[in-house]
Amino acid sequence: MGRRRVTIGGEAAGHGGPRHFERSHRASSSHTSRRCGSTLAGMFSRFRFLRRLITRKPGTETSALVVGSTGSGKSEGELVDLVRLADRRDCAVVLLDGHGPLAFAAASHWAARGHEPRIVYEPLDATDRVLGWGVLPRGSFADPARQRLEDAEAREGLSQCFMSQRNLTTLNDRGYTKEWLDAALSLCLSQPEPVPLPSLLAAFRVGTPEYERLLRSCGDPRTVAKFRDVEHVKRRNPVQYELFTSPARRLLELTCGSEVVRLRSRPGPFRWPEALRDRCLVAFDGGGIRSRELKRTVFLLVALAVIHAVRRHFAEARTPLPVVLVLEEAGALGLATPFVQLALQELRKAGVAIHLISQSSLDFGDPAFFQSLLGNAPRQIWYQCLSPADQELGAKALTNATFDPDAVHFTRVRSVPEGKSLASPWRARMRRVIDRYFKSPSLQEQEYRTRLATLRVGERLVRDRTGVRRERVRPLRPPRVPGGFETFTRAVIGRVRERPLYLPPLPPETSWHPEPLPDAAERLRVEAAEAGE
Ligand SMILES: Nc1ncnc2c1ncn2[C@@H]1O[C@H](COP(=O)(O)OP(=O)(O)OP(=O)(O)O)[C@@H](O)[C@H]1O
Numbered sequence: 001m002g003r004r005r006v007t008i009g010g011e012a013a014g015h016g017g018p019r020h021f022e023r024s025h026r027a028s029s030s031h032t033s034r035r036c037g038s039t040l041a042g043m044f045s046r047f048r049f050l051r052r053l054i055t056r057k058p059g060t061e062t063s064a065l066v067v068g069s070t071g072s073g074k075s076e077g078e079l080v081d082l083v084r085l086a087d088r089r090d091c092a093v094v095l096l097d098g099h100g101p102l103a104f105a106a107a108s109h110w111a112a113r114g115h116e117p118r119i120v121y122e123p124l125d126a127t128d129r130v131l132g133w134g135v136l137p138r139g140s141f142a143d144p145a146r147q148r149l150e151d152a153e154a155r156e157g158l159s160q161c162f163m164s165q166r167n168l169t170t171l172n173d174r175g176y177t178k179e180w181l182d183a184a185l186s187l188c189l190s191q192p193e194p195v196p197l198p199s200l201l202a203a204f205r206v207g208t209p210e211y212e213r214l215l216r217s218c219g220d221p222r223t224v225a226k227f228r229d230v231e232h233v234k235r236r237n238p239v240q241y242e243l244f245t246s247p248a249r250r251l252l253e254l255t256c257g258s259e260v261v262r263l264r265s266r267p268g269p270f271r272w273p274e275a276l277r278d279r280c281l282v283a284f285d286g287g288g289i290r291s292r293e294l295k296r297t298v299f300l301l302v303a304l305a306v307i308h309a310v311r312r313h314f315a316e317a318r319t320p321l322p323v324v325l326v327l328e329e330a331g332a333l334g335l336a337t338p339f340v341q342l343a344l345q346e347l348r349k350a351g352v353a354i355h356l357i358s359q360s361s362l363d364f365g366d367p368a369f370f371q372s373l374l375g376n377a378p379r380q381i382w383y384q385c386l387s388p389a390d391q392e393l394g395a396k397a398l399t400n401a402t403f404d405p406d407a408v409h410f411t412r413v414r415s416v417p418e419g420k421s422l423a424s425p426w427r428a429r430m431r432r433v434i435d436r437y438f439k440s441p442s443l444q445e446q447e448y449r450t451r452l453a454t455l456r457v458g459e460r461l462v463r464d465r466t467g468v469r470r471e472r473v474r475p476l477r478p479p480r481v482p483g484g485f486e487t488f489t490r491a492v493i494g495r496v497r498e499r500p501l502y503l504p505p506l507p508p509e510t511s512w513h514p515e516p517l518p519d520a521a522e523r524l525r526v527e528a529a530e531a532g533e
């Protein structure tokens with residue numbers, strides 16, 4: 001009988017052929033190291049690894065991008081993270097939840113674990129007691145140039161908050177809107193005392209006492225001169241005045257005219273820098289408000305205040321102020337604005353980590369913008385994605401991080417006659433050859449696409465700097481508390497909102513109606529009368 005030998009690779013066909021020497025060498029060396037693991041030295045090294053694992057201090061929190069279709073388990077996964085962050089006690093958490101259930105559940109778990117003194121809870125539909133903070137911050141720099149720089153940055157951030165309602169990313173092609181929005185912001189930022197946000201609208205109500213008061217106390221003569229000039233235009237031609245100023249006024253009206261903003265944008269005892277330094281757990285619950293634009297603007301104003309506070313702390317103290325900003329439904333609500341992206345890029349050293357949670361990459365609109373977010377999120381978490389566009393993007397990102405040129409797709413065994421035996425009159429000696437066929441990059445990508453499409457609820461693929469791994473989130477059980485989860489949480493929120501940090505209700509605003517514009521015939525009559533004089 002002919003002897004049979006088995007060879008891996010060999011001169012076989014297929015693209016596996018030339019690679020077999022290197023591969024068989026690698027296989028044998030890994031086998032050796034596995035055997036070493038059972039030796040004494042291997043055991044010691046394992047103990048060292050375990051000790052390091054147990055005594056390891058948690059590193060600083062990194063920014064994360066979470067993508068997954070509705071119902072895939074994103075919020076449950078984030079809840080686990082929120083509880084972990086609270087238990088660490090080394091960073092503040094600001095959660096902006098447009099839907100509400102995540103904020104409610106987080107408050108419940110935080111309180112059940114003894115963090116109640118750190119909780120600040122703000123339901124956006126509340127009108128009795130609300131959290132108020134100076135939305136139009138007043139810097140107090142002795143150097144006028146420094147003050148101007150600070151004002152310019154505040155103006156830039158605030159105008160982005162207003163632009164986002166109209167899904168505008170820039171006002172550069174809307175000259176009058178930009179000019180007059182900046183002018184109104186400059187007027188309110190140059191006041192000796194912080195003014196509430198609705199004062200921005202007063203900048204367009206020429207002749208009213210509030211308008212005169214703003215102009216009288218404005219510290220920037222150039223802005224005052226600009227408003228005085230446009231008063232002449234209004235007297236000469238009211239239509240021309242409207243043409244100049246009404247686009248900016250209309251942009252401000254939706255936000256500044258809203259009760260939700262009016263109540264919260266007055267200077268109050270709540271200070272963002274102090275709250276962040278005290279490692280507060282701040283949750284904004286937008287579940288009671290229907291208007292997406294309003295939620296978006298309020299949340300952007302909060303994000304702006306947080307980023308501004310961290311930036312200033314870092315500039316003054318040169319030490320990070322650890323804050324985790326969680327933006328739930330960031331894509332659909334349009335919370336990923338350029339200033340959030342800038343914070344992702346620049347403020348890691350200052351202590352800011354941002355968790356951006358979205359149902360789909362398509363919610364962000366511009367694909368280039370999503371790519372840039374991916375580029376700045378060291379942790380990427382992919383839950384089940386039902387959209388092919390998300391599967392495509394996710395598979396690309398995950399394959400690039402894990403591509404293995406030695407991954408075997410399948411093997412095939414064949415028998416080949418050995419060298420000289422071919423010429424032998426006797427029976428040929430046969431040798432078995434195992435041919436390996438390797439996975440192409442596109443095949444590995446397709447595998448990820450399939451995995452992303454078929455992940456189960458609560459399963460996720462996590463990519464970080466150490467690699468890619470599959471995880472299964474173990475959802476938190478509702479805390480076992482007296483009276484049940486719902487009653488307990490409502491009682492906690494009630495107690496939190498009784499603190500002096502919250503502002504009492506505000507008297508209703510006196511309504512203001514713009515004077516009607518004269519029609520064309522009347523204006524012609526007046527002009528003719530003036531010309532006749
Ligand atoms: N790890 C898990 N294990 C088991 N069930 C889970 C897990 N995570 C979530 N679920 C279930 O799936 C449901 C939906 O989860 P969740 O609200 O977190 O989804 P979501 O991705 O946030 O959806 P949406 O985008 O609509 O907010 C939950 O009500 C819960 O019952």
Ligand SMILES: [Mg+2]
Pocket residue numbers: 074075076
């Ligand atoms: Mg959710």
